[in-house]
Amino acid sequence: MTATTATSNRTTASTGGTPALVVVAHGSRDPRALSTVRALLDRVRALRPALPVHLGHIELNEPLLPDTLTALGDGEAVLVPLLLTRGHHVRRDIPDLAAAPARTRVAAPLGPHPLLVDALHARLTEAGWPAHPGPDHAVVLASAGSRAPASRTDTSRTAALLAARLGVPVVPAYASAATPTVPEAVRALTARGHRRVAVASCFTAPGRFATQSAAAAPWIASAPLGTHPSMAHLLLHRYDRALGADGEENAPKGARGESTCGSAAWARPATTEPALAR
Missing domain, CATH: 3.40.50.1400 (Rossmann fold)
Incomplete structure (x- = not known):
């Protein structure tokens, strides 16, 4: 990451005192994954133009999450995992990577919802x-x-x-x-x-x-979730819930009455698992 990019990110993160949304993706060797995630973040920005939205990866792709957090400096940030369950990455890797910044909190994963x-x-x-x-x-x-x-x-x-x-x-x-x-x-x-x-x-x-x-599908197989509009709404919903916003009143259609496991989480798993190649 260049010094110019880091300076720009610090400026954006501090604008208006709004905590930045950092979408935390796993990372993949498939180049389609990175382009898909970037397009999804563009959807999020279109839904809430005043919100600073950044990307950080756990592994395999840049920017890595520690680099994104370093670029944010002292700005407050909410980390929303672009992950669908409470697996090892959500329960250990992301909190470990976010442990140093004092003004960072971790939202729940996207599923179930x-x-x-x-x-x-x-x-x-x-x-x-x-x-x-x-x-x-x-x-x-x-x-x-x-x-x-x-x-x-x-x-x-x-x-x-x-x-x-x-x-x-x-x-x-x-x-x-x-x-x-x-x-x-x-x-x-x-x-x-x-x-x-x-x-x-x-x-x-x-x-x-x-x-x-x-x-393995004997009939039809659906495409990955990708840039579907509901995914962008769900990222924002998790961000709002982590900040303690009134999720029931402000949630998009489909978000009310959710089954979830909490908002901001620093839980540790009882067991560990190896990183999965993607």
Whole structure:
């Protein structure tokens, strides 16, 4: 990061005393992921032009989160994970990386939440999901996976919310670190008589896990969540909740009555897990 960029970020972060929103992405070797995340941040900026919005990565891509926080200087910031469950990165890596700045807080991950289900449903519809599915339809909710029990709980809750929305069985499955795998879940649903099994891509951006999961679909597979408008609204909702804003009154449609696990979090996991290659 150049000195000019750092100075510009410090100026932006302190404008009007508004805490900056720092979106924390995992990072990926797939170049499509970075361009997707940047486009999503542009959507967030369009929704709230006065809010300073920055990007920081846990690994693999620049800017890395510590560099983003250094550039913000003494400015207050809310870190919103662009992650969907309470896995190792949310519960340990991000708090560790944000431990030094005194004016930083960490928001909850994006799932489970009705706005996340909005995006999942929309992506399935784009892929060919019918308006009125029949008894032979079912969905595998493909997620990255984690050894953290809380992460699997969150994915299961998202699957339950999506099942209620679609009116069909939705089985959570994982690309790594947990079972069932996506192919195993597909086979189980097929054995139960479901001839139209779709794979819903519960990934924020394109990458290896999303590609592998889609390849296991016997029928249709949805695209990653990407720049869907509900994702931009959800990032802002998590930011507001972390600041203690009145989320119920100001939340966009779909955000009220959410099932979540708190706003700002510094929790530590009971177990650790290796970093997952993306």
